[in-house]
């Protein structure tokens with residue numbers, strides 16, 4: 572059974588079609604990277620998989636269930652691009668990670684020992700357990716990004732969807748990030764991630780899907796790194812380095828429940 576199945580999907584915003592006739596299948600345990608230039612539609616593709624952008628045409632299934640009927644969002648962990656510095660919520664690292672347990676336990680049940688253990692385990696996996704009581708605002712961008720993956724891991728998902736997890740992130744955090752993802756994949760987890768450059772994530776990738784102008788232009792082994800972009804110390808700066816103003820991204824489960 573496939574974890575994600577996209578068939579002939581067309582997606583757009585305000586009547587302008589961005590993705591044209593996209594078909595993509597991700598099998599259980601696969602690690603798939605979605606690559607492509609700025610504006611090619613990578614984020615739109617994963618946002619439509621998560622149900623955050625409505626489909627114009629086509630079908631999407633998650634774990635064999637039509638997305639419109641799918642309710643088991645606790646099985647899906649989403650790591651957005653940035654935590655957002657300006658959220659105005661003075662949360663600690665532990666609190667942010669604990670919010671990843673909400674879909675598992677429901678909002679009105681107090682957190683229990685299993686929740687606390689999952690939070691500690693996830694923070695240990697990303698190398699931030701010693702920062703559990705620190706305000707997230709005191710963390711570097713890379714550490715904040717690691718907090719987001721811990722938040723997703725704490726929910727014990729079967730599928731992790733990550734949007735440019737390592738863009739603008741320091742090398743140490745990228746390595747810690749890759750190690751945490753490697754453990755998740757090693758335990759049978761499925762990963763779909765958007766990336767500009769794979770860097771230390773490269774050895775984890777089973778398949779690369781290159782999106783070009785809203786269509787899948789290539790699928791197969793990840794392309795070889797080329798030119799200075801491939802250097803480990805290449806400092807890639809692009810629009811994603813600017814934190815979004817929206818603050819902590821709401822988990823897809825929360826959004827869908829609100830509809």
Ligand SMILES: Nc1ncnc2c1ncn2[C@@H]1O[C@H](COP(=O)(O)OP(=O)(O)OP(=O)(O)O)[C@@H](O)[C@H]1O
Pocket residue numbers: 584585589607608609610611612613614615616810
């Ligand atoms: N909420 C939105 N409303 C209207 N247009 C949007 C919206 N989000 C994205 N777009 C447009 O859709 C196109 C694809 O954007 P998308 O973010 O999916 O590309 P991307 O490949 O992820 O690019 P990047 O690498 O810059 O994130 C762009 O032309 C963008 O301007």
